[in-house]
Amino acid sequence: MIRRLLLTANEALATYSHLDARIALISATIVALAVYLSNFNVLISIFAVFISLIACKSPQKILKGLTASIPFILFFSISSYLLSGDLTYVTKTTFGVIALISVGVGILYGTPPEEVVNALVFFKVPYRYAFLIALAFRMFQIYIVDLIHVVEALKMSGEKGLSYYKKLMKTFASIAVLRSLAISEALYSKGFGLENVKSYSRKISKSDVVLLILSSFLLILAIIE
Amino acid sequence: MIKLKNVSYTYPNGVKALRNLNLQIDDGEKVFIGGSTGSGKSTLLRIFNGLIPNFYGGRLEGEVLIYSTKDKKELIKRVYFVSQNVEEQIVSSVVKYEMAFPLMQRGYDFKDAIEIVYDISKKLKIEHLLDKKTHELSDGEKQMILIAEAIACEVDCIVLDEPFAHLHPNISEKILKLILREDKTVILSEHRVEFASYFDREFWFNKPNFYEIELEDGDLGDTVVKADSISFSYGDKVLFDDLSFEFRRGGIYAIIGLNGSGKTTLLKLIAGLLKPKEGSIETKGSVSLAFQYPNYHFSENTVEREVDFNLLKMFELERLAKRHPHSLSSGEAKRLSIAKAFSGDIVLLDEPTAGQDYIFRNKLLEIARKSGKTVIIATHDLRLAKACDGVIDLDKKATFNC
Numbered sequence: 001m002i003r004r005l006l007l008t009a010n011e012a013l014a015t016y017s018h019l020d021a022r023i024a025l026i027s028a029t030i031v032a033l034a035v036y037l038s039n040f041n042v043l044i045s046i047f048a049v050f051i052s053l054i055a056c057k058s059p060q061k062i063l064k065g066l067t068a069s070i071p072f073i074l075f076f077s078i079s080s081y082l083l084s085g086d087l088t089y090v091t092k093t094t095f096g097v098i099a100l101i102s103v104g105v106g107i108l109y110g111t112p113p114e115e116v117v118n119a120l121v122f123f124k125v126p127y128r129y130a131f132l133i134a135l136a137f138r139m140f141q142i143y144i145v146d147l148i149h150v151v152e153a154l155k156m157s158g159e160k161g162l163s164y165y166k167k168l169m170k171t172f173a174s175i176a177v178l179r180s181l182a183i184s185e186a187l188y189s190k191g192f193g194l195e196n197v198k199s200y201s202r203k204i205s206k207s208d209v210v211l212l213i214l215s216s217f218l219l220i221l222a223i224i225e
Numbered sequence: 226m227i228k229l230k231n232v233s234y235t236y237p238n239g240v241k242a243l244r245n246l247n248l249q250i251d252d253g254e255k256v257f258i259g260g261s262t263g264s265g266k267s268t269l270l271r272i273f274n275g276l277i278p279n280f281y282g283g284r285l286e287g288e289v290l291i292y293s294t295k296d297k298k299e300l301i302k303r304v305y306f307v308s309q310n311v312e313e314q315i316v317s318s319v320v321k322y323e324m325a326f327p328l329m330q331r332g333y334d335f336k337d338a339i340e341i342v343y344d345i346s347k348k349l350k351i352e353h354l355l356d357k358k359t360h361e362l363s364d365g366e367k368q369m370i371l372i373a374e375a376i377a378c379e380v381d382c383i384v385l386d387e388p389f390a391h392l393h394p395n396i397s398e399k400i401l402k403l404i405l406r407e408d409k410t411v412i413l414s415e416h417r418v419e420f421a422s423y424f425d426r427e428f429w430f431n432k433p434n435f436y437e438i439e440l441e442d443g444d445l446g447d448t449v450v451k452a453d454s455i456s457f458s459y460g461d462k463v464l465f466d467d468l469s470f471e472f473r474r475g476g477i478y479a480i481i482g483l484n485g486s487g488k489t490t491l492l493k494l495i496a497g498l499l500k501p502k503e504g505s506i507e508t509k510g511s512v513s514l515a516f517q518y519p520n521y522h523f524s525e526n527t528v529e530r531e532v533d534f535n536l537l538k539m540f541e542l543e544r545l546a547k548r549h550p551h552s553l554s555s556g557e558a559k560r561l562s563i564a565k566a567f568s569g570d571i572v573l574l575d576e577p578t579a580g581q582d583y584i585f586r587n588k589l590l591e592i593a594r595k596s597g598k599t600v601i602i603a604t605h606d607l608r609l610a611k612a613c614d615g616v617i618d619l620d621k622k623a624t625f626n627c
Contacts, residue, residue: 114319114322138316138318142312154524157513171520174551175521178520182308183316184280188276189307190327190330195330198329200335
């Protein structure tokens with residue numbers, strides 16, 4: 001089950017669209033803001049999912065992202081119910097969370113992380129901090145594969161119960177540290193930070209404009225609501 | 226020119242890795258560095274681009290002259306280092322961004338960097354990979370990308386630390402010829418001594434006296450692994466179709482094939498971690514598996530708690546008994562994971578000889594034979610495979626004595 005969830009998440013993160021990262025960043029922020037300002041209005045949330053679908057052109061990808069997030073969505077819904085005891089509120093916020101995840105997967109994760117880094121540099125974020133996004137993305141891919149292998153190795157050794165989870169955490173944490181060190185070595189060797197990295201501009205496409213208009217429209221709708 | 230005179234190096238943890246080393250490498254020279262596991266090859270290579278001491282710390286003594294500079298930035302600009310594990314060398318998600326990365330760090334703007342990337346890719350005939358996602362590439366393709374990156378940077382010297390450890394010999398040879406064509410200094414460390422002949426000069430820490438891999442004859446018992454017409458695929462990619470084989474008790478078998486041909490998958494099928502789409506695999510007795518990356522297997526605080534002391538002794542690891550398993554060098558960690566795998570009746574080893582010297586290859590076969598266990602080895606080491614009792618060749622879809 002865990003293995004399947006991890007693999008699904010990895011697949012969802014690995015499909016890219018061709019949106020301009022600057023537009024994607026602005027649109028994702030606007031759509032998320034609209035969902036929040038509308039007080040998690042269900043219609044606004046559904047519209048946000050619709051925009052995400054248009055942005056990434058792949059319902060499958062959003063579905064994969066949502067499937068991988070099921071434990072989180074369930075956890076969120078149950079805790080909301082326990083805290084509020086109000087089913088209408090739980091439904092609204094759950095839709096809101098689904099909308100935010102769709103925006104994240106559909107708009108932001110549809111853009112290669114290197115393009116997001118470039119967009120951030122364009123918005124004057126220092127490169128060494130902006131690059132952390134691309135690095136985190138890459139590390140996440142490595143960690144997912146590592147976690148799957150550690151689970152398999154422990155399964156082979158016949159570990160069970162609490163000891164299984166203790167060993168899983170311990171082994172995974174140690175490997176994560178080793179991987180980080182190795183990646184740092186690779187960055188050093190590749191000359192990370194030798195010179196200032198400049199941002200570059202891409203031509204804005206029709207789909208970028210459509211996405212921006214739709215997102216702005218949703219924000220206006222949320223404010224009027 | 227690179228010149229090391231009476232160089233010694235001690236890691237921050239007190240381990241002395243190099244003692245009074247002397248080496249001179251002229252511009253454009255192609256140098257092969259050989260030696261047994263743990264002899265100091267990787268340490269030496271890390272001195273060339275300043276990883277030692279700038280990144281690792283420790284105490285570096287003696288005279289180190291690399292292109293007449295001690296400046297950290299200048300060293301990185303002139304010497305490009307590629308290490309053994311390709312997975313840990315890739316920092317971007319798309320090939321073209323990965324290849325442009327070191328160029329952009331050297332001050333090129335994106336458009337110029339991409340132009341150079343396209344030129345180099347064309348030259349190396351890898352332009353079809355540029356828009357691919359890096360995690361979709363095979364290990365061979367990843368290595369090719371890393372070497373293309375090094376060439377694109379127009380450095381004076383390319384340093385490669387066992388770049389072919391996980392690659393099929395045919396792919397390794399192709400990549401090697403590609404690098405040696407370059408008009409730059411190339412320094413490469415490798416356990417596959419057959420590559421030494423391609424270089425202008427060899428530098429040995431300790432030269433092995435024999436290169437042959439031999440396996441004593443043994444008595445094989447009843448069948449302990451039986452695969453009956455198994456098929457397996459990842460999505461549309463069919464790895465095996467109607468594959469049948471039998472492994473006998475006490476036998477040592479090899480699984481060979483190009484990168485991505487399904488060697489690891491077959492081991493996982495035998496281990497029961499994956500299920501065949503069609504057909505069946507039966508095993509008799511406990512099965513243990515040592516993955517390619519050894520650290521997946523270590524969950525204790527000391528080496529002696531990971532493995533029985535007799536096994537440690539057999540694999541000559543007893544001196545490391547008190548060490549933390551994750552603090553071992555990659556070669557030592559590999560041996561420990563193999564030793565751990567020998568606790569099962571059927572021992573599955575994924576690339577056990579990658580990054581190991583010839584002495585260990587013979588040692589492994591000797592231990593495997595003496596243990597009386599069934600040992601199945603997925604390997605790129607064709608010499609090792611030839612010495613085994615039986616071989617499954619996934620490229621030819623054929624089994625020999627299996």
